[in-house]
Amino acid sequence: DGGITQSPKYLFRKEGQNVTLSCEQNLNHDAMYWYRQDPGQGLRLIYYSQIVNDFQKGDIAEGYSVSREKKESFPLTVTSAQKNPTAFYLCASNRHGSNQPQHFGDGTRLSIL
Amino acid sequence: RKEVEQDPGPFNVPEGATVAFNCTYSNSASQSFFWYRQDCRKEPKLLMSVYSSGNEDGRFTAQLNRASQYISLLIRDSKLSDSATYLCVVNFGTDSWGKLQFGAGTQVVVTP
Numbered sequence: 001d002g003g004i005t006q007s008p009k010y011l012f013r014k015e016g017q018n019v020t021l022s023c024e025q026n027l028n029h030d031a032m033y034w035y036r037q038d039p040g041q042g043l044r045l046i047y048y049s050q051i052v053n054d055f056q057k058g059d060i061a062e063g064y065s066v067s068r069e070k071k072e073s074f075p076l077t078v079t080s081a082q083k084n085p086t087a088f089y090l091c092a093s094n095r096h097g098s099n100q101p102q103h104f105g106d107g108t109r110l111s112i113l
Numbered sequence: 114r115k116e117v118e119q120d121p122g123p124f125n126v127p128e129g130a131t132v133a134f135n136c137t138y139s140n141s142a143s144q145s146f147f148w149y150r151q152d153c154r155k156e157p158k159l160l161m162s163v164y165s166s167g168n169e170d171g172r173f174t175a176q177l178n179r180a181s182q183y184i185s186l187l188i189r190d191s192k193l194s195d196s197a198t199y200l201c202v203v204n205f206g207t208d209s210w211g212k213l214q215f216g217a218g219t220q221v222v223v224t225p
Binding site for chain 2: 043099
């Protein structure tokens with residue numbers, strides 16, 4: 001089945017620790033996105049990538065980093081500089097152009113220990 | 114002012130009734146619009162794309178009013194399984210990669 005796979009489903013971070021969230025898609029989509037969702041708020045864009053080896057900051061990129069070495073993969077690292085990392089993280093992808101709907105993975109819940 | 118605004122609800126709807134709610138957006142250049150549904154602690158799932166004045170998919174009807182800058186979603190013959198949060202998503206411009214703006218969602222609760 002084609003889709004977007006995020007792992008792990010739940011993740012706990014210690015103070016000062018970097019953690020990496022995985023996102024893999026087999027939909028052959030060019031564009032991939034990372035969002036953060038906090039309770040009662042809309043999704044906020046962290047980073048996005050249109051093609052391999054290229055990515056752009058979204059609205060809340062501080063404290064996060066990404067890479068796009070393969071078309072299928074767009075991992076997100078939550079660094080120790082992100083002081084409020086507890087949230088629901090969603091990865092999405094779509095075909096050419098942001099006028100195409102995005103399809104989401106089932107998310108990773110990150111909490112601080 | 115938020116760029117995409119939705120009434121958070123909840124809209125409590127008896128099973129079989131009709132419910133409708135709106136979403137307003139601030140950017141008049143917006144070209145495409147989507148409704149997603151999100152169940153509690155789950156990922157958003159695409160419900161409908163709204164590219165022109167509106168469209169219908171079974172019991173769901175979406176309408177776009179460009180003059181007043183809002184889109185609406187109407188659910189007819191509500192089912193218990195329609196209980197969810199409905200997210201309004203707006204693309205702010207055709208040349209803005211990744212610039213989808215999400216509303217915070219409207220919660221719908223369908224009761225027996």
